[in-house]
Each structure stands twice: as C-alpha cells, then as structure tokens.
Amino acid sequence: MSPDNENKTTRDRLLKVAETLFAQRGYHAVSVREITTAANCNLAAVNYHFGNKKNLYLDVFRLRWMVRARRVHDSFTQHLAKHDGASPTEIIQALAEAFIKGPLADDERFYHAQLMMREMAKPTEAFEMVADEILRPFFRNLAKLLQPYLPEEIDEQRVNLNMLSIISMVIYFNFARVPVSLFTGCTYDEAFKERLIQHIVNFALTGLNVREKEKSL
Amino acid sequence: MSPDNENKTTRDRLLKVAETLFAQRGYHAVSVREITTAANCNLAAVNYHFGNKKNLYLDVFRLRWMVRARRVHDSFTQHLAKHDGASPTEIIQALAEAFIKGPLADDERFYHAQLMMREMAKPTEAFEMVADEILRPFFRNLAKLLQPYLPEEIDEQRVNLNMLSIISMVIYFNFARVPVSLFTGCTYDEAFKERLIQHIVNFALTGLNVREKEKSL
DNA sequence: GTCTATAGCAGGATAGAC
DNA sequence: GTCTATCCTGCTATAGAC
Numbered sequence A, B: 001m002s003p004d005n006e007n008k009t010t011r012d013r014l015l016k017v018a019e020t021l022f023a024q025r026g027y028h029a030v031s032v033r034e035i036t037t038a039a040n041c042n043l044a045a046v047n048y049h050f051g052n053k054k055n056l057y058l059d060v061f062r063l064r065w066m067v068r069a070r071r072v073h074d075s076f077t078q079h080l081a082k083h084d085g086a087s088p089t090e091i092i093q094a095l096a097e098a099f100i101k102g103p104l105a106d107d108e109r110f111y112h113a114q115l116m117m118r119e120m121a122k123p124t125e126a127f128e129m130v131a132d133e134i135l136r137p138f139f140r141n142l143a144k145l146l147q148p149y150l151p152e153e154i155d156e157q158r159v160n161l162n163m164l165s166i167i168s169m170v171i172y173f174n175f176a177r178v179p180v181s182l183f184t185g186c187t188y189d190e191a192f193k194e195r196l197i198q199h200i201v202n203f204a205l206t207g208l209n210v211r212e213k214e215k216s217l
Numbered sequence C: 001g002t003c004t005a006t007a008g009c010a011g012g013a014t015a016g017a018c
Numbered sequence D: 001g002t003c004t005a006t007c008c009t010g011c012t013a014t015a016g017a018c
Helices: A010-025 A032-038 A045-050 A053-082 A088-100 A106-121 A125-149 A156-175 A177-184 A190-206 B010-025 B032-038 B045-050 B053-082 B088-100 B106-121 B125-149 B156-175 B177-184 B190-206
Strands: none
Touching: A010 A032, A010 A045, A010 A053, A010 A106, A032 A045, A032 A053, A045 A053, A053 A088, A053 A106, A053 A125, A088 A125, A088 A156, A088 A190, A106 A125, A106 A156, A106 B106, A125 A156, A125 B177, A156 A177, A156 A190, A156 B156, A156 B177, A156 B190, A177 B125, A177 B156, A190 B156, B010 B032, B010 B045, B010 B053, B010 B106, B032 B045, B032 B053, B045 B053, B053 B088, B053 B106, B053 B125, B088 B125, B088 B156, B088 B190, B106 B125, B106 B156, B125 B156, B156 B177, B156 B190
C-alpha cells in the first residue's frame, strides 16, 4: 500500500516527485537538483538511493509506472469479470473507462500517459521493459477478447489495426488534452470524461455512422 | 524552392538540422554544440543567426514546421478539389493520405509529427503560434467538410469529437511507430502505409462493424 | 558571415562528516 | 540515511579577430 501520504521515506518521495517532473518535462529538462528540492531532501539522496539519475528514471517505470499499469489492467478485467462473456460494447466501455476514469487520480493518469508518450517517441531501456511486461500481454488479451465478435474472415493484421485504432483514441484523449480542450472548449471534468467514454464506445463500434441511423448517444 | 540541397546557407542548414534533432530528442536534450557540429558550422553561428537557442527553436516552427503543414493542407484540399462535392470516404481518404503518405518525405513526416507531439505534451510559445495559424483553421475546415454528411440532429460537440477521433488515428499511426511496429510486426514501407490509410478510412466510416456486413477492405 | 577563445554558470556525481 | 562541500564536465552566450 503506498498512496499519496506525504511523509513516506525519502526514497518514495523521490520516486513520486521524479515521476511527475519527468512526465511533465522529460528526462533532460529536469535536473537532479530540482527533483531533490521538490522532494524536500538533499542533493546526494538520488545517488545514494538510486545510484544515478538514469537509474532513478528507470525505477520510476519499474516501481511506479508498471505498478499503476497493472492497477489499470486489473480494473479493466474486474469490470469485465462481472459480465461473463462480455459484449464488444462492454469490452470497449470497460477499456475506455479504465483509461479515462479508471482507478487513477486525475493528474496521475495524465502523467502516466505523458511518460508513455515520451517513451513511444524516443524509446529507452524503459520502453523495452514496459513493452515486455505490460504492453504486449495487454494487447494480446484485448485482441483475444474482441476476436470472437469480429467478422470471421478478418485476418490477424486487421484485428491488430482495429485494436490500435481503439487504443489510439483512448491514449489521444488522455494525452493530448491541450489540443482537445482547444478544439472542444471543454476542460477535463467528470462530465466531459463521461462524454469522451461514450464517444469512444460509440465511435469504435459504429464509426461515423454516415447517412445511417445513429446509435444512441 | 528549398528542398534538401546539401549546400544551402549556414542559416538554412542550421534550421534543418535543428528541426531533426529537436524532433528526435526534444529541446533540452539537444545542445547548440551538437546542432552546429551536425550543420557543419561554428558554435557561434546559432547566436549570430537566431540570437539564442530558444529563438532557433521557434524559427524551426515558423520557417519549417508551418510551411510544411501548409503543404500538407494544400495537398489535402487539392486532392479534394478534383472531386467536387467529395464524399465522406473521399474526404477521409484525402486526409489520411495527406498525413500518412502526402507530399512529405518519410523521415520528414515523422519529425513533423514528433515536434507536434512534444508541443502537445508541454506547449511552449510555438504551440500558440501553430494553433492560431494552422491547427484551428484546419480543424474548422475539416468539420465544415464533413458536417453535411453527419446525422442532422448531431450537436457541435459530437462533430468535434468525431473529428478528433479521426485525427487521433492519423496522428497515432504516424507518431507511435514504435508500438505500432511492435504489435503488428510491420515496418513503415509503402505497402503498410497503404494498408494504414485503407484501415483508417474503413474504421472511421464504419467502426468495428461488429456483427454486421463488413465493408470492403 | 564565420571563426577562436573564454567568460560564467548549471549540471551530475562523489567524498567524508555527522 | 542524510548532510555540506566540492570537483569537474558540458552548456549557453559573448567578445573580438579575421
């Protein structure tokens, strides 16, 4: 159990602060000095606890990002477990909810997405680690869940692209808050997030539904 | 006018090299020394031509990113001009092609997307500039094009979310090449890009089309 | 317009007292 | 486990010769 208590060990405070700062501004834009100041401890603490800056970064992924990703994934599967043999709607809704609302605090989720986007843009060791432990298993699981509902003659490649399209929306609406708010004029409050989830479910299931009867909002 | 000639002015070489490096690794991860070395000129050249590092970054957006974005947008509209009163399929196909294939060289397009993603994550002055000059007009144009084909009772908010979903796919498949390649096993060759475009068109128009007759590939 | 040289500073890391 | 003090590297930016 390690929630947001303010007086954990120096080590935990460092991990937490480092994650936030790395997510907001990236590895190089953040100095060890800034991290230790924000964590209210001494400059030397990073080297004492993590050896060096780079290893602190990797531990942020190991000890925070991956733990959180598992929480999200668990929330997703538990939500599905209730509806045995879940429908595509339920699957996608569970997915969108796990990511857009899910078990994470609001800022937490944003930082989480930011860190991943940075790794997607310029992968480091952290990406390989996360890909092996989290991304690949999650992706396969999702594909397996949805496959039965897809047209029979669909090939594996198209299943993959469909998965990625859903994921692209989920990630984009989490990550690209600035342009999303810019174009919609909405801030990320609960009502808007609910709306996003419904939109993703609707869009993923029926697309733009051009010229045809519209699915319920 | 200004293609990839190798012996342009120092100023142009600096802009070009800076764009590539900033895109790949971000503002802080790249030093002026590295830029000037790669541009085969002297360390002091950046300060002479651009005043300082930050202004070089802004000029990369002003003089390269925005120019290129206009080329992409022109390619999109010209493609549509051929089919007067273009159908939704043609609109989305033109959009996906402009971004995934379009008038840009392969690496160029990737850097272009990377730079934008970095600004989305942590906007600087460059984002405001680009949002005013490019993003907003483009977005409005796209919405106006598709609006006639959407269900009549649809509200503006939903139109916006639909736009953003299409854009999210286009951006994601351009930007997140690492995870996309990881999950599909495909590299970004011409065949795969063609496939991506078809997929985006198909998905955007019909969604997953669950349990219904599948649209042609 | 391009160069060398260097000022001036911030960064990561370590040694050693407590 | 935490602190202070310090080393040294690498950065941006500028001055001034050419």
